[in-house]
Amino acid sequence: MADIGVQLMMLKDQVAADGMYPVLEKLKDMNIASVEVSQIPMTEENTAALERGVTELGIKVGALSVALEAGALSGADSLEADYDKILADCRRLDVRFLRIGMMPFEAMVSQEATEAWAAKVEPYAARLKEDGVTLCYHNHHVDLHKYDNGERIFDVVRRVAPNLHFEVDLHWVQRGGMAPLDMLKAYAGVCKLIHVKDYRVTSLPQEAIDLMTAGKIMEGYEKFVNIIEFAEVGQGNMNWPDLLPASVEAGAEFFFIEQDMTYGRDPYDCIRDSREYLTSIGW
Incomplete structure (x- = not known):
């Protein structure tokens, strides 16, 4: 069964205010098994706190976020400029997955632009594979856009960059107009990470x-x-009792609770509600 974790983007303000380790302690108390780091800089302070969380709390670091090129909008370490540091962080924290949160907007404007971006990613995905790390691409609704040849953006990515796997955000698949179960079936074997958030x-x-x-x-x-x-999770329209087993069948190793906006609610309360729902259906 895949770990139930949290996308730390939800708690980036809390990490900045209170520090990484106290945040991890609160998550441990909520029965959270792992975290994915995004929109939080991988400074020595944060990395050391994550390492402490792994050692003292038993929380896994399921995935780290990276960009392809330096200066990318995400602010994450880039494969282009920081490859050695990224790999060292993975080995230090026993991380087996990296994820790219989104391709640049200019890579989405045409099939040719998408192909060019994917072609730049592929050598890094192949190199990381040799180093024992799997690189994944996180989808949004725009990735279900079809080009004139009938390929969706993520179809193009998969064709041009076969060593790049997927972090499937099931909410964004639903919002993009594709049935999430169909997405999981079509990409079985390469869906390594799953974002669990409701619609x-x-x-x-x-x-x-x-x-x-x-x-x-x-x-x-x-x-x-x-x-x-x-x-x-559990407060929308997604069919989690079917989606979670289908995700495991598709190859998922980590589930990360994520809610991009909490509409005034404390994100800890949102995470707690999501975790309790998942527990109630056997996860």
Whole structure:
């Protein structure tokens, strides 16, 4: 059974304010087995605290975030400039997976641009494989965009970069219009990491009703269609009792709870609710 972990992006403010180790202690108390590091710099201080968490708390570091090129928007260490440091961090923390959170926007504008980006990634994915680390690509809804030849963006990535595996964000697959079970089946064997977050449709906002009543149909319609939220696991429409076993069958080794926006709630409370739901269905 895959570990239930947390995407530390949810707690980046808490890490900055309180330090990494106290955050890990709180997660351990919530029955969280692993973490994925994103949007948190891999400084010596944070790396040492993660190492302490591995040793003293038994929390695994399931994956670290990297960028392809230096200066990328993510702020993560880059494979281009920091390969040796990244590999040293992996070995120090016993990390077997790295993940690229998103390709640059300019790589999404055409099939040729996507192919060019994937071709740059492939040598690093192959090199990391030789060094015992699997590089994964994290999808968003845009990665389900189809080019004229019928290939989705992530189809192009898989074709051009066969050593690059996937971190499947099931919420974004759903938002992109593909059934998550279909995605897992189509990419069985290369779905190594899974982002577990729910897909909530909120109630119709009064603003939409008021605009339509006032005759501002299109303005009201925009408010009507944009009622999707990121949700605590179990508080949306995703079919987790089927999705989690299917993810394991597809090759998943880590599940990371993630909620991009918590809408004013304390992220610890959101994580606790998600973890308790997963426990209630046998995970």
